[in-house]
Amino acid sequence: MTLADVFSDLRTAIAVPSAGVDGAAINVPSLVAGWLDRGPAVFAPHTADGDALDALCRQIDVRGRVSEAYGPDWRRLDPEAPAAAPVVAGVVAVLLANAADVGPRGNDGWGLKCANSALKALDRWPDLPELSGLRLAVMTVLDQVSDRAGAA
Amino acid sequence: MSSVTTLPLTVLAWEGPQARAYLVRMRMAGLRPERIVLIVRSAAALRGRGRASRRPVFMGRAERVQDRVHNFHPYEIRQHHPELVNAIADAMAPFHPDPAATFDAMFGGFSFDDHADEVVRVSADSYKDPRIVAALSRAGVGDMLFTGGGIVPPAVFAIDGIRIFHVHTGFLPYVRGADVLLWSLLTRGRPGVSAFVMTPGLDDGDVLAAEELEPLAVALPAGPRPDDATLYRALFSFIDPLIRAELLVEQVLKPSGGDLSGLATSPQDATIGITYHFLHEAVRSRALQLLFTDPDPSVGAAWSLEPPAEDEAAARLARVGAPGGYQHFYDSLSARAPLTFERDARRADSSVRAQSIRNRRQDYAGLAGNASRRALHAALNRELARQDVEWPSYDYGEGWFYQSSERLGITGLRDTDGRVAALDLLGRVRGRRVLEIGSNTGFLSIEIAAAADRVVAFELNPHLVDMARLAAAYCGVDTVEFSVDAFEDFEVGEVFDDVLSFANHHTYDGNTRQSLTDYFARCHRYTAPGGRLLFESHPPELEGDGFPQTLAIIERYYEIEHMEVPEYGTALDKRRRFVVGRRRETVGPPVD
Numbered sequence A: 001m002t003l004a005d006v007f008s009d010l011r012t013a014i015a016v017p018s019a020g021v022d023g024a025a026i027n028v029p030s031l032v033a034g035w036l037d038r039g040p041a042v043f044a045p046h047t048a049d050g051d052a053l054d055a056l057c058r059q060i061d062v063r064g065r066v067s068e069a070y071g072p073d074w075r076r077l078d079p080e081a082p083a084a085a086p087v088v089a090g091v092v093a094v095l096l097a098n099a100a101d102v103g104p105r106g107n108d109g110w111g112l113k114c115a116n117s118a119l120k121a122l123d124r125w126p127d128l129p130e131l132s133g134l135r136l137a138v139m140t141v142l143d144q145v146s147d148r149a150g151a152a
Numbered sequence B: 001m002s003s004v005t006t007l008p009l010t011v012l013a014w015e016g017p018q019a020r021a022y023l024v025r026m027r028m029a030g031l032r033p034e035r036i037v038l039i040v041r042s043a044a045a046l047r048g049r050g051r052a053s054r055r056p057v058f059m060g061r062a063e064r065v066q067d068r069v070h071n072f073h074p075y076e077i078r079q080h081h082p083e084l085v086n087a088i089a090d091a092m093a094p095f096h097p098d099p100a101a102t103f104d105a106m107f108g109g110f111s112f113d114d115h116a117d118e119v120v121r122v123s124a125d126s127y128k129d130p131r132i133v134a135a136l137s138r139a140g141v142g143d144m145l146f147t148g149g150g151i152v153p154p155a156v157f158a159i160d161g162i163r164i165f166h167v168h169t170g171f172l173p174y175v176r177g178a179d180v181l182l183w184s185l186l187t188r189g190r191p192g193v194s195a196f197v198m199t200p201g202l203d204d205g206d207v208l209a210a211e212e213l214e215p216l217a218v219a220l221p222a223g224p225r226p227d228d229a230t231l232y233r234a235l236f237s238f239i240d241p242l243i244r245a246e247l248l249v250e251q252v253l254k255p256s257g258g259d260l261s262g263l264a265t266s267p268q269d270a271t272i273g274i275t276y277h278f279l280h281e282a283v284r285s286r287a288l289q290l291l292f293t294d295p296d297p298s299v300g301a302a303w304s305l306e307p308p309a310e311d312e313a314a315a316r317l318a319r320v321g322a323p324g325g326y327q328h329f330y331d332s333l334s335a336r337a338p339l340t341f342e343r344d345a346r347r348a349d350s351s352v353r354a355q356s357i358r359n360r361r362q363d364y365a366g367l368a369g370n371a372s373r374r375a376l377h378a379a380l381n382r383e384l385a386r387q388d389v390e391w392p393s394y395d396y397g398e399g400w401f402y403q404s405s406e407r408l409g410i411t412g413l414r415d416t417d418g419r420v421a422a423l424d425l426l427g428r429v430r431g432r433r434v435l436e437i438g439s440n441t442g443f444l445s446i447e448i449a450a451a452a453d454r455v456v457a458f459e460l461n462p463h464l465v466d467m468a469r470l471a472a473a474y475c476g477v478d479t480v481e482f483s484v485d486a487f488e489d490f491e492v493g494e495v496f497d498d499v500l501s502f503a504n505h506h507t508y509d510g511n512t513r514q515s516l517t518d519y520f521a522r523c524h525r526y527t528a529p530g531g532r533l534l535f536e537s538h539p540p541e542l543e544g545d546g547f548p549q550t551l552a553i554i555e556r557y558y559e560i561e562h563m564e565v566p567e568y569g570t571a572l573d574k575r576r577r578f579v580v581g582r583r584r585e586t587v588g589p590p591v592d
Helices: A003-013 A028-038 A048-063 A085-098 A108-124 A131-151 B017-028 B056-070 B072-080 B082-095 B099-107 B130-139 B180-188 B228-256 B281-291 B297-302 B311-321 B327-331 B336-347 B351-365 B371-390 B416-422 B425-429 B443-449 B462-475 B516-526 B547-557
Strands: B005-014 B031-040 B118-123 B143-146 B163-168 B175-177 B192-197 B207-212 B274-276 B433-437 B454-459 B480-484 B496-502 B527-536 B558-564 B578-583
Touching: A003 A028, A003 A085, A003 A131, A028 A048, A028 A085, A048 A085, A048 A108, A048 B274, A085 A108, A085 A131, A108 A131, A108 B180, A108 B274, A108 B281, A131 B281, B005 B017, B005 B130, B005 B228, B017 B031, B017 B099, B017 B228, B031 B056, B031 B130, B031 B228, B056 B072, B056 B118, B072 B082, B072 B099, B072 B228, B082 B099, B082 B228, B082 B371, B099 B228, B118 B130, B163 B228, B175 B180, B180 B192, B180 B228, B180 B274, B180 B281, B192 B228, B207 B228, B228 B281, B327 B336, B327 B371, B336 B351, B371 B462, B416 B425, B416 B443, B425 B443, B425 B496, B425 B527, B433 B443, B443 B454, B443 B462, B443 B480, B454 B462, B462 B480, B496 B516, B516 B527, B516 B547, B527 B547, B527 B558, B547 B558, B547 B578
Parallel strands: B005 B031, B005 B143, B031 B118, B143 B163, B175 B274, B433 B454, B433 B496, B454 B480, B496 B527
Antiparallel strands: B163 B192, B192 B207, B527 B578, B558 B578
């Protein structure tokens, strides 16, 4: 199973709400669904997509949660509803796609940062859909990081 | 006594390696902050419950408990993994003037009271505690150094006139966030470090200084690899704090000349760089593999040191390693060693011995960052100790080395490299078979081995020969044959193109059992037809019967081709005659 297959399967599993959450500036299912629709890609940091994925890294790494929606500048809402498992899995898939070039001549920090967050997410949510495909992808990234260590 | 500059700086000290490294490094540079505000957490808080005690009677005890808790890992690692700490000290030597001494100062008898004019102790459990803001406000703090330990709350930034400096082990603006030293190794291949003015944001303040360092790798000692948790703790106990402290002192505080108000800053470009978070343990493990490299198995094969073979030797050497001896200074580099050497130099019973001890002190400073050289010096020192116990005659090195060797990092009483150059020995012996009489530690033979076809060297003192063999092995020289012999008994079935007689024709250790005539007759016997004697005299005051008499005897056996008084080296190198004589086929008449 390729990461593109995982993208496709997760996209069908994500239900994008027709109505937004009150006070929400950022709707995570919509955001992730849009990324999955476009297929695996590497975002450039400091672009709209890069900044959004970077913010989700922070939610995973620092807060240990991904919510359904956020206020302006990724401020948390009150009350805060957790994102559905396929959405979180979608975030992980997108992270792993961004880590695709990690290797001795890879995309340096960005890809590694995404891989790091994907690993943490898989630890934090061990029952995500498409888990085997995600784990396969993360193993590939880890092998590439090891190659990187060996090449240094 | 060197002067100390007090800086208009407050150190907000969160007990731990980072604060201690800053203060120790400042002290090494002759700097000290005017004030330390030391946060003292309550014992209850350190155990994870309760609030800090407000009663000052408990502050001293709380401070001691805090020391043990916050510095638990460096203390533990120093105790249980000293070889790891040594390896780190070696690896850090290019980045820091004296890592081993700094570790000793940080974790051996450290007191905050030794590092500032004023130490204000604040009982607080976190930076959120209003007593911190109150203490800083009361003290009228302006420029302040943050030493980690938590997030600085807005109330601290709001203190009138405060400016907070922080040093971060990432190259700003490219590397921000947490675990950045390891992230830097993974993503940029080298550590980076930056000093900046803190803001309530994350690592986004104006930069005071930033640089990327040379690649860093710690060569782990042989044996089981410490687990990742230990290596990670060692990183934050011994590596990260020194990198921060070095930049702070060398690139911020020292250039300021004591006037921090004039420090130049530059804003960061917010559109570049990545903010990293703590590493997942799988990625961290790979980063630690980059930083802590396993020993190369071929190193031990090429260069190994044999332990003392006999119980007696072990007991004798244990005595040398005991307090008062020197061996333990080589087994683990120590900040106390130079002080001990200097003390012993002052107590020495001769100026030569005092010079030797100071030479030892100088060479000791060159061992940090060079694990193989330290191993060599440890082995050589062990042999010196054996010599001290077993050799009944005069020790020409008087406790350290008679001969020097730049490539071994040894300063001797005689300048070997200067001698080789001044006498053009490499040119003279190139491609020739050489015999060196009385080779001492063999450093000269090792130096000329690169040019000579072959060198045979002998020496009466077996300890010096053992040291010569160690040195040759270290240098990878295998074309010198060392043996223990007195010239009177030396027998070899070959002759040599050049016979080196360097201040050995008579000795003042009482071991010479032959006349000058017999000595030069033996030289002649081992000189090949057409071969040469390369002769160096003693200084005039030690030349026995006098140099004219010596020269007259030489002339019986050799036709003098060259004579000079070369100018080089140490006081003991001066005023010696250097003579080159061509072997006579017919020996001249006896000298009256």
